[in-house]
Structures are given as structure tokens and as C-alpha cells.
Amino acid sequence: MRNTLKATTLESKFPLLSVEHDCIVSKDADVTVGFRVELPELYTVTSAEYEAVHSAWVKAMKVLPDYSIVHKQDIFIREEYQPQIDGEMSFLSRSFERHFNERPYLNHYCYLFLTKTTKERSRTQSNFSTLCRGFIIPKEIKDTETVTKFIEAVGQFASIMNESGFVKLHRLTSDEIVGTDSEAGIIEKYFSLSQSDTTCLQDIALAADEMKIGDNYICLHTLSDAEDMPSRAATDMRYEKLSTDRSDCRLSFAAPVGLLLSCNHIYNQFVFIDDSAANLQKFEKAAKNMHSLSKYSRSNQINKEWIDQYLNEAHSYGLTSVRCHCNVMAWSDDREELKHIKNDVGSQLSQMECKPRHNTVDTPTLFWAGIPGNEADFPSEESFYTFIEQAVCFFTQETNYQSSPSPFGIKMVDRLTGKPLHIDISDLPMKRGITTNRNKFVLGPSGSGKSFFMNHLVRQYYEQGTHVVLVDTGNSYQGLCEMIHKKTKGDDGVYFTYTEENPISFNPFFTDDYHFDVEKKDSIKTLLLTLWKSEEDKISKTESGELGSAVTAYINRIKDDRSIVPNFNSFYEFMRDDYRTELENRDIKVSKADFNIDNFLTTLRQYYSGGRFDFLLNSDKNIDLLSKRFIVFEIDAIKENKELFPVVTIIIMEAFINKMRRLKGIRKQLIVEEAWKALSSPSMAEYLKYMYKTVRKYFGEAIVVTQEVDDIISSPVVKEAIINNSDCKILLDQRKYMNKFGSIQALLGLTEKERGQILSINQANNPSRLYKEVWIGLGGTHSAVYATEVSAEEYLTYTTEETEKIEVLNLAEKLGGDIELAIKQLADKKRSKT
Structure with missing residues (x-):
């Protein structure tokens, strides 16, 4: 049967004439300039910062000439995460990407359109929309001077916003507006309700009760009447x-209809800047009429009072009278889902204390007015009078988390939508001047997800070429180290653990080329002082100087006589025989009060041949730290040994510094878990400061991980040496320390904004996803909360649960040592149960 319905073409109704000099020109001679807008990230803005953003919008709007239109268009599209898998990815990286395959999330695109129209066009009603006109005759722009002034004002508008430091405007080019052969422009995308580059125009069905684009049904809620507005609007x-009860999380006033509305929708915000003086004169006249008619109707008297109040505000504070309109345009291809969406939109508007109005009359004309460049076609009866300050309160002021443009970084997850993000917390912050070093300080109580986060971070750094040295006291990295060891067939993934049968041994005096620079000599001297003096003893300048001279003399001796084996035994013998004699024969005697060499030899006798710790400093084989990229020192067995624990930890540090100096242009990472306590004595403060400052110069970073908040608060050494030299601070769930958090905040120098972010961790986690949140702060200026969510394969690799670790190792043994295959089988089994 032949279709007898009347239909028209988009070409005949299309309201735009051309795009010239990156400006959209409508057929009614209106000129529009478009911008792509960058907003601050969600949950990262404080109340004071929202005030600053609001103030910037107000200032910017005041530079625009009369009969200008500001149209902010926020487009929220449900998309699915597409994994980035290539052949060179590791087993765990592929598992991570597959875990998030087709994960739905809400993507945000924000545009700003500034339009110059005329007094006559600003009064246009819906019955004179281009949709209702049989044909459109293009008009000629006669007043070019007005357009020139408008373009200048637009430039000032953009400068004010960009200089605010919170919002960035990027001018849209002609190609971005109309598109190219390979990419769609914003106008084509708008008509397709899409933001992808593979759009194609679809049929548009317009009716009073329903509007449809392609397969999508559209519903529209409007804020177009002052009676529907809340009694109070805020930034x-x-x-x-x-x-x-101890912290605030702030969102913009219009956030409920922004990212918090989890459906496909467009949030349009219009501000119409008319002649403010003329508007106020019109209200003065209306007030007189209402006063004259007040005795006939009480409503006239009330309206007169409202108008007087509006005029008083305008004249008292010098406010600019404008018209405003906001609407939420949502859509779905399922009528049943659309019913739920209508309810959701109404509910979110109610959270703003607005009266939700489901508009079934002006949907087509409002959709038409939302076309980029066609803002002047807006039906004036759908707007209400207010002031710029109040109108801007209805702007959404935040966007979703953005991935870093840096090639280096780690994968975390957006806490709102669960979308993977690429963030750089080492290189890019330094390039931008946000931080001055790459060091990190990690604080999280037991059970907060600290081990999972650190495993996740370390694994990704290792896969990007970093040399990783870990000092652990809880077998947290055993699974990851074992996997790397098996994958590299024993060439990497070295796990050193302390046992009575096979204790860790070192040789701080060994170098393969007999090259001892100043830093190497100082580290040996510091080690010896630590072995000699207790925490309570004060080290004098004479003692430090004499021991430094002894180390230098010994090094000169072994360089001259290569038959001497460089180790602690030969150094001890040198001090006992040669250096003691040299002291006695000096012209200027050194008293025992200044430098007691006998006390030194007696104290360090236990590390000499035959002593109870003679194995510790006399290793006959050098631990090859240079070629191994992933090394774990597990010293849990000696963490309570007050003599061995500090010495072993310090020697590992010295070995890392040697590795750090020798590997040029290669990223190095030292991670110290609870072992930092051994370094917190006053005698080690200078060594710790030196190590933290030196790491930065050699493309390295030191990370201290702890869960004992009391130790941090009570140790001034930790604050001076670690915290002050760690520009990146990472905190996990602090609810266990809620009552102590004031002390933590003061110690770490956290702002109220950062406090609010940290105390929001894990407060509203999605029950359908398994993850823990983590706060990352950079340089005291940039901070955000991310989620650590991993695949089943990563979970089984990182887990510290003993039963799960044993299950993995036992299955790997049955499979001939293939730990990857064992983890894969157990992960598949776990997913099938879920």
C-alpha cells in the first residue's frame, strides 16, 4: 500500500545557512561561535572552587552584548568499554582488559554555543519556529560592525573562562562543526543522538505527544517556569x-541531571541576555498595573510584591536581568525503559527541589532550538526571568574522570561508572610542575586493599620496563614474583627470604670495577655508624669524620693491593691493625673520648669471622641487582630482631642505591613495606633523607608503605625524611582511624578538600562490583579517588589469603609448574560459580 502520510525533508527545514571563519550562520542571519568545554572532574571540586567557577561564568556573560544567547549543551551517552589488547601484552594485562570488555559507562561531552541575534528574533515563539514555516528565505547580515564586536566579546568571554583555571574552552573549527569525509561534525552527531564518527542520519518523526529519531523515543522535561524553580538556588x-559527619563531598547544584542521571540524555542550559534596562522598565510597568488591580484580586497583590522584590534585587545589587531555560532530553529504543527513564529524570529534578514537568507539547521545537547554531529559534514562552547569578547555578560544573595523555602510567577504575582509566602519577605531574619528585607514601590499615593496590601498581610498572626492588615483611608479593620467575624461566623474579639454614648475606664493600664514588663511601660509613651506635647514642663530628677517613683509607688499600678480598672481615682487620697504628702515630692525638676505636672493634666483633653474625657482611657472591628487574627481599623472619632487622634493611637500601647509580636512563623503584621502622632511628635520619633526595636525581622513586598510623604520628624522622620528600601520597580506607584522622591530616598537610575525599572512600560502593577505593594526591594541588578493581586472574596472583595461594601453587605443580595455566583454570572456575 502506498504511504500517503505527508513528510518533508530535513533540507527544506534546515535552519543553518553556512559555516564561515569557524562561525555558524543561520538562515535568519544569527551568528554562533562554538566551543568544546573541559570541566573539572567529578568529586574533586570544593564549595569554594564551585563559587570561583560560578563567578567566572557570571563575569564572562557580562561582557557579551545585548541579545546574545549562551547555550551550554551537556551530552551524556551510554557507551561500552572496548579493551585495548595487542599481541605484546602480558597475561595479567590481557586479563584486566578482558574483565572490563563491554563494561557500560556514561560518557560526557560538553559544548558551549554563543549566539548573536536580534531583538525581534529573541521574542520568537514556538508558532514561528523554522519547523512551522513553509519555507525559509535566507537573510543577509547587514550590520557587520555588530558581528565584529560580538566576535571580540566572545574572545574576552573565552579568556575569562580559561584564566579561571577550572574551565577550559577550545574553539570549534569548521571541520569539527560540519565534519569531514572521514569524521562526523557536531551537527550531524546531534541529529543522530550520537557522538561517534560513524553516524548516519535517520528518520525524524515529530508529533505533539511523541518524538522519535530512528528507533529512539524521546522524552523531555523542562524547567521553564519560575514557579517550578527551587526556593533557593546555590552553586x-x-x-x-x-x-x-566529619566531611563534605560537594557537587554542582545541577549534578543530579548530569553524570548522576545514568541514561542517554542531553542537558541543555540556555541564558538569554536581553536589554536588562528594558526588561526592568517592563517590570516597573507591570508592577503598577498589578497595584492598580490589587483590590480586585489577591493574586495581583501577591504578584506585585514578587515583582517589587525582583526589582529591588536588581537595583540594590546591580544585577543583570536575563531569561533562562533548562531541559533534559532523554531517549531509549524501548518504550518500557523510557517509562523508567521518565521517572528517573523526574526524581533527579526533585533532588534539585525543582518541580519536574514532562513536556509533551514543545518537544520538537525545543529539540530544534538545541541544534548548534539555531539557538535563536528558541520559543520565548518557554523561558523565565531571573538574574545571571541564579541562571548559572543550573549549569553542570563537572565531568567524568579523564585518562592521562601520558604514555606511561597505571590502569585504575572510575569510581562512579567502573570504566578503566589510564593515569600517570610519576612522570606527567613532574613535567607539569605539580610535583618535584616521584616518591610515594602509602597509608592503609589492614583489610583496606593496600596489598592489592601495591601489587597492581608494581606489576604495571614492571611491565613498562621499571627495575623494582621490594622490601617486604608479609609475603604480599610472593605470587606476583613467582609468576614473573616462571614466565622468565628463572631469569627474573628473584625472591630472597631469610631462614636460619640460608640467611641473607651481603658484601657492601664489593664493586666489580673497584669504583667507589663519594655516595658509595658515604653509604658504607653510614652503615658502619648504624652498626656501632645505638639509637640513644649521639654521633659526634669527629667519629663521623674518622670513620669516613678509615673507609677511604681501606678503599685505597684494596685498590693498590688486589690480593685483598674486599669484605667486612678484611676491613675489620684493617681497622684493628693498620688504622689503630696510624692513629697512635699521629702528631695530633685522637682521644678515646673523641673516637674510641676499641669500642668500635668490640661492638662490631660479632660481624667478623667467627662472630654470631659473621655471615651477614661477608658474602662471597654479589647479589646481581643490575640484571634482575624484579627482586623481593622477604625479611618477615627477622622483623622482630632488633640487631639483624635494621642492618639487613639498610644493606638492601645501599644495594639499591648502587643499582640506581649504575643504571642510566632506566626507571628504578624501591618499595619498602613496614621495614621503614628500622630506618626511623635518629642515627639513620640523614641516610634516609639522602636516599630520598638521591632517588629523584637518578630517574627513580622510593615508596614507603605502612599501616601503623601511630608509628607515623610519633616519629618526627618519618615526617622529615619520608613525608616531606614524597609529593605523591596514597591513602586507603581510613574509617578505622576516624578519631585519629585530625593528627594524620596535620602530619600529611592535607587540605579540607583532601580530607573530604579521603573520608568518602568506600562510602557508596556499587554492590554489583568487587573493588576497593584509593585516594591519590599529587603535590597538594591535584587529588582524586579511584577504584582498584581487578580480574579474577589478577586476584589469584595478588591474593595474600594462604588457602588461595596454596591452591594456586598445588595446581601449578600438577600442571608441570605452569602457574599461568593454573591461575587461568582457577579463574574460569571462579567465574563459572559466579
Whole structure:
């Protein structure tokens, strides 16, 4: 049967004439300039910062001429994560990407359109929309001077916003507006309700009760009447889900219809800047009429009072009278889902204390007015009078988390949508001047997900070429180290653990080329002082100087006589025989009060041949730290030994510094778990400061990980040596320390904004996903909360649960030592149960 319905073409109704000099020109001679807008990230803005953003918008709007239109268009599209898998990816990286395959999330695109129209066009109503006109005759722009002034004002507008430091405007080019042969432009994308480059135009069905584009049904909610507005509009609101009685999480006033509305939708915000003086005169006249008619109707008297209040505000504070309109345009290809979406939109508007109005009359004309460049076609009866300050309160001021443009980084997860993010917390912050070093300080109580986060970070750094040295006291990295060891067939993934039968041994005096620079000599001297003096003893300048001279003399001796084996035994004998004699024969005697060599030899006798710790400093084989990229020192067995624990830890540090100096242009990473306590004595403070400052110069980073908050608070050495030299601070769930958090905040120098973010961790986690949140702060200026979510394969690799680790190792043994295959089989089994 032949279709007898009347239909028209988009070409005949299309309201735009051309795009010239990156400006959109409508057929009614309106000129529009478009921008792509960068907003601050969600959950990272404070109330004061929202005030600053609001102030910037207000200032910018005031530079625009009369009969300008500001149209902010926020487009939220449900998309699916596409994994980035290539042939060179590791087993765990592929598992991570597959875990998030087709994970749905809400993507945000923000545009700003500034339009110059005329007084006559600003009064256009819906019955004169281009949709209702039989044909459109293009008009000629006669007043070019007005357009020139408008373009200048637009430049000032962009400068004010960009200089605010919170919002960035990027001018849209002609190609971005109309598209190219290979990419769609923003106008084509708008008509397709899409933001992808593979769009194609679809049929548009317009009716009073329903509008349809392709297969998608559209519903529209409008804020177009002052009676529907809340009694009070603010720049921001408290987000209860992530707030506590001790902290605030702030969102913009319009956030409920932004990222918090999890469906496909467009949030349009219009501000119409008319002649403010003329508007106020019109209200003065209306107030007189209402006063004259007040005795006939009480409503006239009330309206007169409202108008007087509006005029008083305008004249008292010098406010600019404008018109405003906001609408939420949502869509779905399923009518049943659309019913739920209508309810959700109404609910979110109610959270803003607005009265939700489901518009079934003006949907087509409002959709048409939302076309980029066609803002002047807006039906004036759908707007209400207010001031710029109040109108801007209805702007959404935040966007979703953005991935870092840096090629180096780690994969974390957006805490709101669960989308993987690529973030750089080492290189890019230094390049931008946010941080001055790559060092990190990690604090998280037991059970907060600290081990999972550190395994996740270390694994990704290792896969990007980093040399990793870990000092652990809890077998947290055994699974990852074992996997690397098996994968590299024993060439990497070295796991040193201390046992009575096979104790860890070192040789701090060994170098393969007999090259001892100043730093190497100083580290040997510091080690010897630590072995000699207790925490309570004060080290004098004479003692430090004499021991430094002894180390230099010994090094000169072994360089001259290569038959001497460089180790602690030969150094001890040199001190006992040669250096003691040299002291006695000096013209200027050194008293025992200044430098007691006998006390030194007696104290260190236990490390000499035949002593109870003679194995410790006399290793006959050098631990090859240079060629191994992943090394774990597990010293849990001696962490309570007050004599061995500090010495072993310090020697590992010295070995790492030697590795750090020798490997040029290669990233190095030292991670010290609870072992940092051994370094917190006053005698080690200078060594610790030196190590932290030196790492930065050699493309390295030191990371200290702890869970004992009391130790941090009570140790001034830790604050001076570690915290002050760690520009990246990482905190996990601190609810266990809620009552102590004031001390932690003061110690770490956290701002109120950072406090609020940290205390929001794990407050509103999605029950359908398994993850823990983590706060990352950079340089005291940039901070955000991310989620650590991993695949089943990564979980089985990182787990510290003994039963799960044994299950993996036993299955790997049955499979001929293939730990990857064992983890894969157990992960598949775990997923099938889920």
C-alpha cells in the first residue's frame, strides 16, 4: 500500500545557512561561535572552587552584548568499554582488559554555543519556529560592525573562562562543526543522538505527544517556569552518599541531571541576555498595573510584591536581568525503559527541589532550538526571568574522570561508572610542575586493599620496563614474583627470604670495577655508624669524620693491593691493625673520648669471622641487582630482631642505591613495606633523607608503605625524611582511624578538600562490583579517588589469603609448574560459580 502520510525533508527545514571563519550562520542571519568545554572532574571540586567557577561564568556573560544567547549543551551517552589488547601484552594485562570488555559507562561531552541575534528574533515563539514555516528565505547580515564586536566579546568571554583555571574552552573549527569525509561534525552527531564518527542520519518523526529519531523515543522535561524553580538556588550541594559527619563531598547544584542521571540524555542550559534596562522598565510597568488591580484580586497583590522584590534585587545589587531555560532530553529504543527513564529524570529534578514537568507539547521545537547554531529559534514562552547569578547555578560544573595523555602510567577504575582509566602519577605531574619528585607514601590499615593496590601498581610498572626492588615483611608479593620467575624461566623474579639454614648475606664493600664514588663511601660509613651506635647514642663530628677517613683509607688499600678480598672481615682487620697504628702515630692525638676505636672493634666483633653474625657482611657472591628487574627481599623472619632487622634493611637500601647509580636512563623503584621502622632511628635520619633526595636525581622513586598510623604520628624522622620528600601520597580506607584522622591530616598537610575525599572512600560502593577505593594526591594541588578493581586472574596472583595461594601453587605443580595455566583454570572456575 502506498504511504500517503505527508513528510518533508530535513533540507527544506534546515535552519543553518553556512559555516564561515569557524562561525555558524543561520538562515535568519544569527551568528554562533562554538566551543568544546573541559570541566573539572567529578568529586574533586570544593564549595569554594564551585563559587570561583560560578563567578567566572557570571563575569564572562557580562561582557557579551545585548541579545546574545549562551547555550551550554551537556551530552551524556551510554557507551561500552572496548579493551585495548595487542599481541605484546602480558597475561595479567590481557586479563584486566578482558574483565572490563563491554563494561557500560556514561560518557560526557560538553559544548558551549554563543549566539548573536536580534531583538525581534529573541521574542520568537514556538508558532514561528523554522519547523512551522513553509519555507525559509535566507537573510543577509547587514550590520557587520555588530558581528565584529560580538566576535571580540566572545574572545574576552573565552579568556575569562580559561584564566579561571577550572574551565577550559577550545574553539570549534569548521571541520569539527560540519565534519569531514572521514569524521562526523557536531551537527550531524546531534541529529543522530550520537557522538561517534560513524553516524548516519535517520528518520525524524515529530508529533505533539511523541518524538522519535530512528528507533529512539524521546522524552523531555523542562524547567521553564519560575514557579517550578527551587526556593533557593546555590552553586553547589552536599552529596550525602559520600559525605560523613566529619566531611563534605560537594557537587554542582545541577549534578543530579548530569553524570548522576545514568541514561542517554542531553542537558541543555540556555541564558538569554536581553536589554536588562528594558526588561526592568517592563517590570516597573507591570508592577503598577498589578497595584492598580490589587483590590480586585489577591493574586495581583501577591504578584506585585514578587515583582517589587525582583526589582529591588536588581537595583540594590546591580544585577543583570536575563531569561533562562533548562531541559533534559532523554531517549531509549524501548518504550518500557523510557517509562523508567521518565521517572528517573523526574526524581533527579526533585533532588534539585525543582518541580519536574514532562513536556509533551514543545518537544520538537525545543529539540530544534538545541541544534548548534539555531539557538535563536528558541520559543520565548518557554523561558523565565531571573538574574545571571541564579541562571548559572543550573549549569553542570563537572565531568567524568579523564585518562592521562601520558604514555606511561597505571590502569585504575572510575569510581562512579567502573570504566578503566589510564593515569600517570610519576612522570606527567613532574613535567607539569605539580610535583618535584616521584616518591610515594602509602597509608592503609589492614583489610583496606593496600596489598592489592601495591601489587597492581608494581606489576604495571614492571611491565613498562621499571627495575623494582621490594622490601617486604608479609609475603604480599610472593605470587606476583613467582609468576614473573616462571614466565622468565628463572631469569627474573628473584625472591630472597631469610631462614636460619640460608640467611641473607651481603658484601657492601664489593664493586666489580673497584669504583667507589663519594655516595658509595658515604653509604658504607653510614652503615658502619648504624652498626656501632645505638639509637640513644649521639654521633659526634669527629667519629663521623674518622670513620669516613678509615673507609677511604681501606678503599685505597684494596685498590693498590688486589690480593685483598674486599669484605667486612678484611676491613675489620684493617681497622684493628693498620688504622689503630696510624692513629697512635699521629702528631695530633685522637682521644678515646673523641673516637674510641676499641669500642668500635668490640661492638662490631660479632660481624667478623667467627662472630654470631659473621655471615651477614661477608658474602662471597654479589647479589646481581643490575640484571634482575624484579627482586623481593622477604625479611618477615627477622622483623622482630632488633640487631639483624635494621642492618639487613639498610644493606638492601645501599644495594639499591648502587643499582640506581649504575643504571642510566632506566626507571628504578624501591618499595619498602613496614621495614621503614628500622630506618626511623635518629642515627639513620640523614641516610634516609639522602636516599630520598638521591632517588629523584637518578630517574627513580622510593615508596614507603605502612599501616601503623601511630608509628607515623610519633616519629618526627618519618615526617622529615619520608613525608616531606614524597609529593605523591596514597591513602586507603581510613574509617578505622576516624578519631585519629585530625593528627594524620596535620602530619600529611592535607587540605579540607583532601580530607573530604579521603573520608568518602568506600562510602557508596556499587554492590554489583568487587573493588576497593584509593585516594591519590599529587603535590597538594591535584587529588582524586579511584577504584582498584581487578580480574579474577589478577586476584589469584595478588591474593595474600594462604588457602588461595596454596591452591594456586598445588595446581601449578600438577600442571608441570605452569602457574599461568593454573591461575587461568582457577579463574574460569571462579567465574563459572559466579
